[in-house]
Each structure stands twice: as C-alpha cells, then as structure tokens.
Amino acid sequence: MSLRILLVEDDRELRATLREALGVEGYEVQPAASLADARALLRQAGTSSGMDLVLLDLGLPDGDGQSLLAELRRSSNCPVIVISAREAEGQKIRLLDEGADDYLVKPFGIGELLARLRVALRHRGHRSQPAVLSYRHGGLDIDLRTRRVRRDGGEVHLTPTEFELLARLVRQAGQVVTHRQLLADVWGPEHTEQTHYLRLYMGQLRAKLEADSADPLHLLTEPGVGYRIAEPDADA
CATH class of the missing domain: 3.40.50.2300 (Response regulator)
Known part of the structure; x- marks a missing residue:
C-alpha cells in the first residue's frame, strides 16, 4: 500500500x-x-x-x-x-x-x-519500500524515471494522462487498483465518480500496448472493482 x-x-x-x-x-x-x-x-x-x-x-x-x-x-x-x-x-x-x-x-x-x-x-515507524521504477512483462518495458515505454523493442508514445494512469498501475504491479483510487490519483479527488474517463483512457492504453486490445495480456480488468497490470517477469 x-x-x-x-x-x-x-x-x-x-x-x-x-x-x-x-x-x-x-x-x-x-x-x-x-x-x-x-x-x-x-x-x-x-x-x-x-x-x-x-x-x-x-x-x-x-x-x-x-x-x-x-x-x-x-x-x-x-x-x-x-x-x-x-x-x-x-x-x-x-x-x-x-x-x-x-x-x-x-x-x-x-x-x-x-x-x-x-x-x-x-x-514515525514507517519504513519506505524501494520505489517501483521499472516494469517488464511479455515484451512490454516501462521505465517510470525516464518516462519511456517500449513494446517489443519499439518506442510507444503516450499522452501525459495515459502515462500517469499506466504509472499508477505499475507502482502496484500485480495488485488491483480500484476505480476510485485511479480516478483520485490521476484526475483528482473531485473526479472519483467519473468512471467514463477511466474506460476511455484504459481503452487507449490497450490499443497502444496490447497485441489484441479485446484480449489483453498486460492491462487486466477486475469486474466491478478496478484494474491491475499483470505481475512483472521474474527477471525484471
């Protein structure tokens, strides 16, 4: 968390x-x-x-x-x-x-x-975990520090909002992030009910990052809850 x-x-x-x-x-x-x-x-x-x-x-x-x-x-x-x-x-x-x-x-x-x-x-007793700054899975390579995203070796251009949404998922790779969390963190707390933003941008991300956006391997839906990005490769 x-x-x-x-x-x-x-x-x-x-x-x-x-x-x-x-x-x-x-x-x-x-x-x-x-x-x-x-x-x-x-x-x-x-x-x-x-x-x-x-x-x-x-x-x-x-x-x-x-x-x-x-x-x-x-x-x-x-x-x-x-x-x-x-x-x-x-x-x-x-x-x-x-x-x-x-x-x-x-x-x-x-x-x-x-x-x-x-x-x-x-x-105050909190021990900060090392930040997740990179992600690699099935040909998808993400570096949050340099803001570079590659798919099968080729550079992928993302809009600032697309990148922020992807980065939020990468920071909790393998874990579900709820609709409300994503909306609050990417668009602001006043947008937590506007799930159409999320559907639109997730669709755009899948079109750029998935071989088949209708059957995604990276950006996964948890019905009625939120989204998660698949666990990174073991050697990532």
Missing part, C-alpha cells in the same frame, strides 16, 4: 513538479492549493491520520499554513514538513516548537526533500 502524502502548495508549477517527483517514488499524493482544499481532503480521508505525511506551504491564498499545523497537532501525530520561502530563523524555531517535524526553505532540491521525508516517516 502506498504511503499517502497531503501536499499543500498554492504554486501550480511547484505543486505539479512535487506531485510528479513523489509519484515516481511510489507515494500517493493528494494535492491541495489552499487551506480549504487541504481541510476537505483531510475530512474525506476520515481523519487527519488518513495521511501518512503532510508537506505544508505557509503562504496560502486563504490563510497561513501555520493554522493547519496547529489543527493537525491537536488531532494527529502525522509528520509535517513545512516548505516555505520564509527563511527567518525565528519563524523556523517557532514552527518546529509548535510541532513541525522539519522546515525546508524554498528553493530546495528534490533529493533533499525526499531524504528529509524518509527521515520524518522513519521517526
């Missing part, structure tokens, strides 16, 4: 970059552009403990992220890493004293963020 990260960041470009980088590492990312979005996602998760870690910007359009930190600390022991352009030492000390696990000043490197994230999770 992927660890769930709530990413609270109002900068669209940075939010997309972090979501992609964390997704490649195997984390399930729930993005929020405001405090209201973050609170809605926490309610949807049931409780704040429904998230394994929170990445929290401070300067949000509807308030200061510090208020969300205080709410989280009243109800959860979930690790919180603050990501902010504010670099005053007093600000950092105050937020760390108020319960933040770490504080990263923007701009920061993705490698450093991932390392600090692993430390924060480890301190």
